[in-house]
Amino acid sequence: xxxxxxxxxxxxxxxxxxxxxxxxxxxxxxxxxxxxxxxxxxxxxxxxxxxxxxxxxxxxxxxxxxxxxxxxxxxxxxxxxxxxxxxxxxxxxxxxxxxxxxxxxxxxxxxxxxxxxxxxxxxxxxxxxxxxxxxxxxxxxxxxxxxxxxxxxxxxxxxxxxxxxxxxxxxxxxxxxxxxxxxxxxxxxxxxxxxxxxxxxxxxxxxxxxxxxxxxxxxxxxxxxxxxxxxxxxxxxxxxxxxxxxxxxxxxxxxx
Numbered sequence: 580x581x582x583x584x585x586x587x588x589x590x591x592x593x594x595x596x597x598x599x600x601x602x603x604x605x606x607x608x609x610x611x612x613x614x615x616x617x618x619x620x621x622x623x624x625x626x627x628x629x630x631x632x633x634x635x636x637x638x639x640x641x642x643x644x645x646x647x648x649x650x651x652x653x654x655x656x657x658x659x660x661x662x663x664x665x666x667x668x669x670x671x672x673x674x675x676x677x678x679x680x681x682x683x684x685x686x687x688x689x690x691x692x693x694x695x696x697x698x699x700x701x702x703x704x705x706x707x708x709x710x711x712x713x714x715x716x717x718x719x720x721x722x723x724x725x726x727x728x729x730x731x732x733x734x735x736x737x738x739x740x741x742x743x744x745x746x747x748x749x750x751x752x753x754x755x756x757x758x759x760x761x762x763x764x765x766x767x768x769x770x771x772x773x774x775x776x777x778x779x780x781x782x783x784x785x786x787x788x789x790x791x792x793x794x795x796x797x798x799x800x801x802x803x804x805x806x807x808x809x810x811x812x813x814x815x816x817x818x819x820x821x822x823x824x825x826x827x828x829x830x831x832x833x834x835x
Contacts, residue, residue, distance in 0.1 A: 605660040760803020781825040
């Protein structure tokens with residue numbers, strides 16, 4: 580764990596830790612329970628709920644981890660923590676009016692996913708609307724949607740060849756990125772100051788084009804071809820193609 584932060588929700592502090600290796604936030608379960616239940620003894624509430632989940636055979640119980648977090652006395656103590664996915668599962672198990680908005684949101688997201696499975700075009704339209712709401716320009720959005728299409732074609736080919744989604748996808752993506760950008764995916768994200776954010780959502784138009792070129796060509800050669808194109812552009816312009824700025828720094832997002 581590398582980054583310790585506290586977020587404020589409804590006037591209450593929720594402790595969280597960033598796992599740099601997994602690229603995940605872990606939240607203090609007790610803190611979230613305290614906010615959602617208004618319980619004066621959130622530790623007891625969580626203890627009872629945890630016992631209930633264990634008896635029900637819920638997989639959530641097995642995914643709780645113990646992490647050191649700063650308590651009110653300023654000292655670090657082991658506390659139950661959960662990543663975002665597990666935390667949302669826990670929230671579903673809490674019978675509280677405060678938890679209802681989260682449950683409604685989860686139901687809505689689930690419904691939308693089912694819609695997108697039946698008609699993938701809906702997913703593209705939602706992506707377009709999301710980028711517009713975030714303030715990206717239409718020119719950049721068109722480029723980004725094209726990159727999503729190309730990425731999907733690449734991953735479909737990987738699946739046909741028996742490549743497993745997850746770690747194996749990440750390894751191949753990392754190889755392609757390093758070949759064209761001269762940086763691993765993690766180094767690229769660190770350069771832009773990113774954590775959980777999507778790397779492509781923080782690329783310039785030129786970065787997106789070269790990334791698409793790398794993914795359009797074969798897995799073995801694509802990165803090299805795009806890498807050579809990058810070096811030639813840099814040689815002729817005298818400027819680096821790879822930017823250390825993220826979407827906000829590149830003014831891809833409008834100030835609101």
